[in-house]
Amino acid sequence: MEVMMLRHPHNYKKEEFEPMALALGFFDGVHKGHQQVMLSAKKTAEEKGWKSAVMTFDPHPSVVLGRKHRHIRHITPLEEKKRLIQEMGIDYLFIVRFTSDFAALEPQQFVDQFIIGLNARHVTAGFDYTYGRLGKGTMDTLMFHSRGEFTYTAVQKLAIDQEKVSSTKIRELLSEGLVRDASDLLGRPYRLHGTIIHGDKRGRKIGFPTANIEPADDYFLPMTGVYAVKIRVQDEWHEGVCNVGYRPTFKSPDEPVLSIEVHIFHYSGDIYGEEVEVDWFIRLRGEQKFNGIEELTAQIERDKQAAVQFFDSKRLDGKS
Ligand SMILES: Cc1cc2nc3c(=O)[nH]c(=O)nc-3n(C[C@H](O)[C@H](O)[C@H](O)COP(=O)(O)O)c2cc1C
Ligand SMILES: Nc1ncnc2c1ncn2[C@@H]1O[C@H](COP(=O)(O)OP(=O)(O)O)[C@@H](O)[C@H]1O
Numbered sequence: 001m002e003v004m005m006l007r008h009p010h011n012y013k014k015e016e017f018e019p020m021a022l023a024l025g026f027f028d029g030v031h032k033g034h035q036q037v038m039l040s041a042k043k044t045a046e047e048k049g050w051k052s053a054v055m056t057f058d059p060h061p062s063v064v065l066g067r068k069h070r071h072i073r074h075i076t077p078l079e080e081k082k083r084l085i086q087e088m089g090i091d092y093l094f095i096v097r098f099t100s101d102f103a104a105l106e107p108q109q110f111v112d113q114f115i116i117g118l119n120a121r122h123v124t125a126g127f128d129y130t131y132g133r134l135g136k137g138t139m140d141t142l143m144f145h146s147r148g149e150f151t152y153t154a155v156q157k158l159a160i161d162q163e164k165v166s167s168t169k170i171r172e173l174l175s176e177g178l179v180r181d182a183s184d185l186l187g188r189p190y191r192l193h194g195t196i197i198h199g200d201k202r203g204r205k206i207g208f209p210t211a212n213i214e215p216a217d218d219y220f221l222p223m224t225g226v227y228a229v230k231i232r233v234q235d236e237w238h239e240g241v242c243n244v245g246y247r248p249t250f251k252s253p254d255e256p257v258l259s260i261e262v263h264i265f266h267y268s269g270d271i272y273g274e275e276v277e278v279d280w281f282i283r284l285r286g287e288q289k290f291n292g293i294e295e296l297t298a299q300i301e302r303d304k305q306a307a308v309q310f311f312d313s314k315r316l317d318g319k320s
Contacts, residue, residue, distance in 0.1 A: 077217035107132025
């Protein structure tokens with residue numbers, strides 16, 4: 001997949017691109033609904049003998065439009081999004097810098113410069129996609145703005161169990177610790193990339209070494225608590241238990257520092273500095289303040305058994 005960063009104004013000429021079927025959207029999560037939109041573009045590209053492309057934006061439009069918090073946490077920060085879109089077999093990924101100038105483009109200007117101007121012959125987006133200044137362009141105005149230069153598909157809302165699949169819903173589920181439900185909407189377990197950093201060196205002493213993870217990006221983290229996870233270290237996946245939280249047994253609540261740490265089953269070896277991936281499977285319990293190390297380690301032992309049991313039963317289900 002070729003990744004192209006685009007700014008407004010850009011100097012590309014239409015002739016520099018092969019004809020494309022282009023999927024448009026912010027796509028945070030690359031969830032099942034997003035996947036439908038992208039696969040629809042890919043299918044059109046295959047049918048017509050064109051290239052498939054995805055156009056997304058960075059940063060999130062609400063950062064520039066000032067509607068929400070300045071700092072947004074993502075289900076799939078840009079690098080994660082790139083990886084997932086690449087895995088879908090898309091030929092081109094356009095990442096458009098979402099600036100005030102870009103946001104001020106009239107819908108027709110956006111279409112002229114970023115759709116027709118890139119030689120897109122077909123556009124696919126969710127039915128509620130908007131474009132151009134104040135989001136005035138909608139899937140109903142696209143026909144008019146297309147100037148007959150491309151066709152388009154508006155992909156209908158995807159619902160699972162009568163619930164719309166959306167980034168907002170996935171955030172809601174993650175913030176309640178419901179990582180299993182989130183993975184139903186994502187079509188894969190929720191994943192986080194990060195680097196192993198040093199912690200307080202207490203883990204090994206208490207019999208449960210824990211690899212402390214610094215997230216590679218501003219991920220939307222699941223609710224604090226203890227989870228059964230899989231962690232990829234040096235190209236191999238291992239099962240483990242993860243605590244995400246503030247470690248109230250040892251730390252004062254006055255200076256809360258969030259830590260993410262995984263005790264990896266059947267593993268030994270130093271992995272500081274390694275890049276890892278963590279897949280979240282199920283929340284086992286909330287974080288607690290224990291009266292001392294003995295109580296904590298007894299509980300971690302039970303967490304471990306619960307996680308082992310969870311993965312064993314998953315294997316029996318044949319879902320692993
Ligand atoms: C499965 C698991 C569950 C944990 N649960 C708690 C908890 O409920 N409360 C708490 O204060 N710390 C909890 N911890 C964090 C431990 O306090 C932490 O791993 C230990 O202090 C070692 O920290 P270090 O890696 O920085 O040395 C948990 C850790 C693991 C691996
Ligand atoms: N089974 C294991 N699970 C997690 N980390 C392990 C394991 N075995 C060895 N390690 C190593 O030990 C470190 C964790 O030990 P710990 O005493 O908790 O130190 P720290 O406080 O620096 O995390 C990990 O970063 C990793 O390098």
